[in-house]
Amino acid sequence: MNTVGLIGLGAMGAGIAHTLRSHGYEVHVCDVRPGVADAFVTQGGVAHANPADVAAACAVVVSVVVNAAQTEAVLFGEHGAAAAMKPGSTFVMCSTVDPNWSVALEQRLNDAGIHYIDAPISGGAAKAASGQMTVMSAAKPEAYAAAGAVLDAMAGKVYRLGDSAGAGSKVKIINQLLAGVHIAAAAEAMALGLREGVDAAALYEVITNSAGNSWMFENRMAHVLAADYTPLSAVDIFVKDLGLVLDTARASKFPLPLASTAHQMFMQASTTGFAKEDDSAVIKIFPGIELPKGKTA
The missing domain is CATH 3.40.50.720 (NAD(P)-binding Rossmann-like Domain)
Incomplete structure (x- = not known):
C-alpha cells in the first residue's frame, strides 16, 4: 500500500x-x-x-x-x-x-x-x-x-x-482562464509602466503592496525583473489551456471576451518565437519598451 x-x-x-x-x-x-x-x-x-x-x-x-x-x-x-x-x-x-x-x-x-x-x-x-x-x-x-x-x-x-469524472477538469480550466488572464494583464501593466518610464522594480514593489496585485503579477513579474524566462510554465501551455477554455465555452455559446484576448496575446508570443519560454514572456509582444536585463555579474 x-x-x-x-x-x-x-x-x-x-x-x-x-x-x-x-x-x-x-x-x-x-x-x-x-x-x-x-x-x-x-x-x-x-x-x-x-x-x-x-x-x-x-x-x-x-x-x-x-x-x-x-x-x-x-x-x-x-x-x-x-x-x-x-x-x-x-x-x-x-x-x-x-x-x-x-x-x-x-x-x-x-x-x-x-x-x-x-x-x-x-x-x-x-x-x-x-x-x-x-x-x-x-x-x-x-x-x-x-x-x-x-x-x-x-x-x-x-x-x-x-x-x-469531469468536474475536476471543469474547475481546472476555469482556474486556467483566470491564471491566463491575470498573466496577460500583469504583462500589460508592467509594459505600460516601462513605456512610461516608471522604474520597474519600484512599480513591482508598489503593485505587490496595493489593491491591483494578483498572485500572478507577484510571481510572474518577478521573472521579468530578473530577465529569467526559464520555462517553469511555458507560453505554449497557455496557448493550449486557454484554447480548452474557449472550446468549452464555444460549445455552449458562452462569451469569454477577456479569455479570448489573453489567448490571442499568448498566440502572438508563441508565433513571434517565445513559445518555449516562461509564460511571463508574453510581455515581449509589446512594442517600444526596454525590458529589464536582470542583475549583471
Missing part, C-alpha cells in the same frame, strides 16, 4: 515525486527524457523504462504529463500503462484536458476494471515540491477509496468535486 507510480518528472511531477517520498511512499517513476528517471534513484526512488513497467509494480499510478495526447500515449501507446494495470488499480490523471475527454477516459478505464480519478493540479513547481499544491478532483467513491490517501499525501488541498 506504500508503493505508488508516477509518470512524468517535469516541474510539477518531480515535486510530487519528492513529496510522496517524504510521506513514506516507495515511488516508482518513468519519464520519456533519457536519464531523468535514473536521476530520481539518487533520491531513493525506483526508475523504470516505460509506463507499463511502472503500472506492473504499482496499484496506483499518477500521470503528470502535459495534455490529453500525452496521457493517451502513457496509457495506450507502446508499453502503455493500461494493459499492465491489474483490475482494481487506479489511474490518477493530473493534466489539464477537455472535461468531456476525461469523462470518456473514465468509462474506457472502468470497462477495463481500472479506477480513474480526474485530478488536475495547480500551484506551481515549488508548491508541488513542498506538498502544498491544490488538486481539483472528481471520481467514483471506489476510486477515492483506493487512492484517496495518495492524493492527500501529494497535496496541501484536495477538493473532491463530484462522484464521477
Whole structure:
C-alpha cells in the first residue's frame, strides 16, 4: 500500500515525486527524457523504462504529463500503462484536458476494471515540491477509496468535486482562464509602466503592496525583473489551456471576451518565437519598451 507510480518528472511531477517520498511512499517513476528517471534513484526512488513497467509494480499510478495526447500515449501507446494495470488499480490523471475527454477516459478505464480519478493540479513547481499544491478532483467513491490517501499525501488541498469524472477538469480550466488572464494583464501593466518610464522594480514593489496585485503579477513579474524566462510554465501551455477554455465555452455559446484576448496575446508570443519560454514572456509582444536585463555579474 506504500508503493505508488508516477509518470512524468517535469516541474510539477518531480515535486510530487519528492513529496510522496517524504510521506513514506516507495515511488516508482518513468519519464520519456533519457536519464531523468535514473536521476530520481539518487533520491531513493525506483526508475523504470516505460509506463507499463511502472503500472506492473504499482496499484496506483499518477500521470503528470502535459495534455490529453500525452496521457493517451502513457496509457495506450507502446508499453502503455493500461494493459499492465491489474483490475482494481487506479489511474490518477493530473493534466489539464477537455472535461468531456476525461469523462470518456473514465468509462474506457472502468470497462477495463481500472479506477480513474480526474485530478488536475495547480500551484506551481515549488508548491508541488513542498506538498502544498491544490488538486481539483472528481471520481467514483471506489476510486477515492483506493487512492484517496495518495492524493492527500501529494497535496496541501484536495477538493473532491463530484462522484464521477469531469468536474475536476471543469474547475481546472476555469482556474486556467483566470491564471491566463491575470498573466496577460500583469504583462500589460508592467509594459505600460516601462513605456512610461516608471522604474520597474519600484512599480513591482508598489503593485505587490496595493489593491491591483494578483498572485500572478507577484510571481510572474518577478521573472521579468530578473530577465529569467526559464520555462517553469511555458507560453505554449497557455496557448493550449486557454484554447480548452474557449472550446468549452464555444460549445455552449458562452462569451469569454477577456479569455479570448489573453489567448490571442499568448498566440502572438508563441508565433513571434517565445513559445518555449516562461509564460511571463508574453510581455515581449509589446512594442517600444526596454525590458529589464536582470542583475549583471
